[in-house]
Amino acid sequence: MSEKNFETGAIRKQLERSQYQEHTTPLYVTSSFIFEDAEDMRASFSEEKQRNIYSRFSNPNTSEFVDKVVQMEGAEDGYAFATGMAAVFSTFAALLNSGDHIVSARSIFGSTHTLFTKYFPKWNIETSYFDIHNLAEIENLIKPSTKILYAESPTNPGVDIIDLELLGAIAKKYNLLLVIDNCFATPYIQQPIKFGADLVIHSATKLMDGQGRVLGGIVVGKSDLIKEIYLFSRNTGPALSPFNAWILSKSLETLAVRVEKHCENALKLAEFLENHSKISTVKYPFLKSHPQFKIAQKQMKLGGNIVAVEVKGGLEKGKQFLNSIKMCSLSANLGDTRTIVTHPASTTHSKLSEEEQLAAGITPGLVRISVGLEHVNDIIKDINQALNS
Numbered sequence: 001m002s003e004k005n006f007e008t009g010a011i012r013k014q015l016e017r018s019q020y021q022e023h024t025t026p027l028y029v030t031s032s033f034i035f036e037d038a039e040d041m042r043a044s045f046s047e048e049k050q051r052n053i054y055s056r057f058s059n060p061n062t063s064e065f066v067d068k069v070v071q072m073e074g075a076e077d078g079y080a081f082a083t084g085m086a087a088v089f090s091t092f093a094a095l096l097n098s099g100d101h102i103v104s105a106r107s108i109f110g111s112t113h114t115l116f117t118k119y120f121p122k123w124n125i126e127t128s129y130f131d132i133h134n135l136a137e138i139e140n141l142i143k144p145s146t147k148i149l150y151a152e153s154p155t156n157p158g159v160d161i162i163d164l165e166l167l168g169a170i171a172k173k174y175n176l177l178l179v180i181d182n183c184f185a186t187p188y189i190q191q192p193i194k195f196g197a198d199l200v201i202h203s204a205t206k207l208m209d210g211q212g213r214v215l216g217g218i219v220v221g222k223s224d225l226i227k228e229i230y231l232f233s234r235n236t237g238p239a240l241s242p243f244n245a246w247i248l249s250k251s252l253e254t255l256a257v258r259v260e261k262h263c264e265n266a267l268k269l270a271e272f273l274e275n276h277s278k279i280s281t282v283k284y285p286f287l288k289s290h291p292q293f294k295i296a297q298k299q300m301k302l303g304g305n306i307v308a309v310e311v312k313g314g315l316e317k318g319k320q321f322l323n324s325i326k327m328c329s330l331s332a333n334l335g336d337t338r339t340i341v342t343h344p345a346s347t348t349h350s351k352l353s354e355e356e357q358l359a360a361g362i363t364p365g366l367v368r369i370s371v372g373l374e375h376v377n378d379i380i381k382d383i384n385q386a387l388n389s
């Protein structure tokens with residue numbers, strides 16, 4: 001059985017069968033595991049033996065999920081978390097010391113931005129932000145204390161694309177760790193390790209689950225770094241639950257077909273909106289009009305499922321548009337089977353000042369559409385009627 005092809009690996013990578021010869025991986029709802037004898041226990045705790053001890057450290061269901069993502073991203077090892085934010089926080093907390101410095105893209109997930117600006121300074125960890133339209137300034141921000149270069153691509157919610165190959169080259173030149181949040185792309189579309197990333201983070205809550213059910217997070221990458229993150233996490237306790245890991249591992253079996261369809265629907269919607277009289281701009285990575293179209297083509301297999309539009313008339317029209325939506329959901333999630341429409345300025349990024357919002361590419365009329373798997377004609381119909389109402 002070839003596990004080299006993405007789809008095959010996603011489906012056929014599976015835990016060893018139990019004595020019951022089940023076809024599908026069972027759920028291992030157990031907090032701990034038993035030992036043969038005192039020597040087995042000693043060797044396990046001293047890590048001479050690789051085995052499950054306690055589900056805060058590892059669990060078979062969690063391992064299956066981790067192994068799949070490791071394979072999909074071309075990584076060496078990984079660790080799974082209860083949420084995407086637990087993955088982001090634990091990665092930085094495990095690898096950084098007081099006095100260290102982060103260079104990050106300004107356009108990042110709202111809670112990650114809050115972590116960098118509000119909490120990390122408490123531990124004397126500072127962050128400098130670069131504008132994603134001016135990557136030349138990155139090198140000017142690097143100091144002797146800089147340890148991590150951090151970015152998301154496509155960005156949330158502006159769907160801008162950052163040249164990962166360029167980031168990889170900068171990280172190498174200055175001996176920094178390149179950490180990429182690959183949540184918007186999924187490993188089916190983009191594998192940052194190929195471009196030099198040391199670690200790749202995902203909120204598994206989004207397209208990995210893909211059905212709006214469970215929260216989860218994961219970091220994969222170089223094994224020495226994962227070891228540090230694992231030791232930190234095993235002691236601090238952000239572990240993914242076996243049940244959620246079981247759901248997520250099942251979800252990955254259909255990731256390729258789901259993402260293909262998400263992207264097909266998103267491209268069709270973006271093409272429709274491009275000529276709409278009530279919209280001033282449409283941003284979608286695989287539209288020729290996208291400012292970083294060429295880079296998107298270089299590093300992504302497909303354009304993703306997020307379409308960003310600027311509704312003519314700013315904040316008021318943006319809100320009116322949302323209020324006129326009939327079928328699509330008004331929700332904070334993304335990457336669900338159901339199309340979701342959000343207004344970042346008043347919701348996900350409302351904790352940022354207006355200045356910070358604009359710097360992160362969030363204009364008052366920006367609407368983010370997470371295109372789902374309904375029939376594309378119905379998605380277009382609903383959005384069109386809301387724009388025209």
Ligand SMILES: *Cc1c(COP(=O)(O)O)cnc(C)c1O
Nearest residue numbers: 083084085109156183203205216
């Ligand atoms: C949602 C999201 C996160 C946080 O993930 P949770 O699972 O909600 O904690 C981090 N990064 C990006 C890009 C996200 O979209």
